[in-house]
Amino acid sequence: MTFATASGKIILFGEHAVVYNQPAIAVPVMQVQVKVEVQNSARPGIWIVASSIDLNSELASLAAENALRKAITRVFEILSLATLPDLKIKITSTIPVAAGLGSGAAVSIALIRALSAHLGHPFSDVMVNDLCFEIEKLHHGSPSGIDNTVITFAKPVYFIKNQPIETFQVKESFTIVIADTGLPAPTKESVGDLKKLWEADPDRWNKIFNQVGNLVRKARVAIENGQWRDLGPLMDLNQALLKQMTVSSNELENLIAAAKNAGALGAKLSGGGRGGNMIALTSPAQANQVSSALLAAGARQTIITTIQ
Numbered sequence: 482m483t484f485a486t487a488s489g490k491i492i493l494f495g496e497h498a499v500v501y502n503q504p505a506i507a508v509p510v511m512q513v514q515v516k517v518e519v520q521n522s523a524r525p526g527i528w529i530v531a532s533s534i535d536l537n538s539e540l541a542s543l544a545a546e547n548a549l550r551k552a553i554t555r556v557f558e559i560l561s562l563a564t565l566p567d568l569k570i571k572i573t574s575t576i577p578v579a580a581g582l583g584s585g586a587a588v589s590i591a592l593i594r595a596l597s598a599h600l601g602h603p604f605s606d607v608m609v610n611d612l613c614f615e616i617e618k619l620h621h622g623s624p625s626g627i628d629n630t631v632i633t634f635a636k637p638v639y640f641i642k643n644q645p646i647e648t649f650q651v652k653e654s655f656t657i658v659i660a661d662t663g664l665p666a667p668t669k670e671s672v673g674d675l676k677k678l679w680e681a682d683p684d685r686w687n688k689i690f691n692q693v694g695n696l697v698r699k700a701r702v703a704i705e706n707g708q709w710r711d712l713g714p715l716m717d718l719n720q721a722l723l724k725q726m727t728v729s730s731n732e733l734e735n736l737i738a739a740a741k742n743a744g745a746l747g748a749k750l751s752g753g754g755r756g757g758n759m760i761a762l763t764s765p766a767q768a769n770q771v772s773s774a775l776l777a778a779g780a781r782q783t784i785i786t787t788i789q
């Protein structure tokens with residue numbers, strides 16, 4: 482048996498504007514993970530079992546555009562396998578689905594890693610990242626590539642579309658509380674709606690995206706200098722710009738207000754928006770209080786994570 486894991490992720494700053502070539506900052510969230518186990522099987526075929534999504538199917542019975550099928554088929558193609566082995570592939574995950582925590586990219590990454598290793602040719606991080614990006618494109622239309630990058634390299638990244646990956650140092654660790662609205666985050670839809678707005682008035686939106694880029698650059702300096710408290714006001718400003726982009730929602734705003742009232746230093750949505758998760762910056766001492774306030778305000782789940 483061969484297995485691989487991949488973590489979740491959050492975007493700290495710069496979602497959406499990143500699609501328009503502005504920088505964004507994303508970090509892995511190690512508390513939530515996907516695990517993929519691959520083993521040889523006596524049963525003919527390639528069977529994929531993912532009980533959390535009620536899946537127990539043979540590869541060929543999955544739709545051609547299914548992300549799991551695509552990832553497995555591409556690994557076989559890259560390895561130029563003449564005959565396909567009989568395998569059982571088991572996927573388990575604690576990453577909430579469609580919540581902006583990178584569940585889809587994490588499944589692809591753990592699957593590509595486990596399968597390529599099981600077949601005796603473990604793919605390099607660069608190969609894993611490229612292949613995951615190819616699969617993300619099938620599902621999200623025009624993703625920036627931030628999800629696959631931060632999850633593959635499992636480090637804080639300063640990401641600019643189509644540019645070499647840049648990781649950076651967190652001088653002093655800081656605490657983020659993540660809260661799930663429980664609503665799905667329709668990333669493809671929010672990205673598509675914003676594109677229409679941008680097409681109708683590119684000058685207006687480019688100015689807003691530039692403002693986001695400026696915030697992201699300031700946030701990176703603050704993180705590298707250990708001035709994490711400065712991130713609070715930057716998060717609030719980023720959220721105000723995301724709201725203008727029409728990607729917030731009443732549910733997200735309700736949780737953001739609850740976090741701020743409970744003492745968070747700043748808060749914003751994270752990822753595609755409209756649903757999914759929000760994040761709040763707190764001192765380590767206040768994290769539990771902010772988490773309880775978020776649950777009381779209707780969050781489905783909270784995660785307290787340390788960025789380091």
Ligand code: PMV
Pocket residue numbers: 492495496497498499500580581582583621623624625626627628666668672751752753754
């Ligand atoms: O995959 P999500 O929902 O965490 O969000 C992706 C971030 C966006 O900037 C909205 C889209 C992208 O491709 O970068």
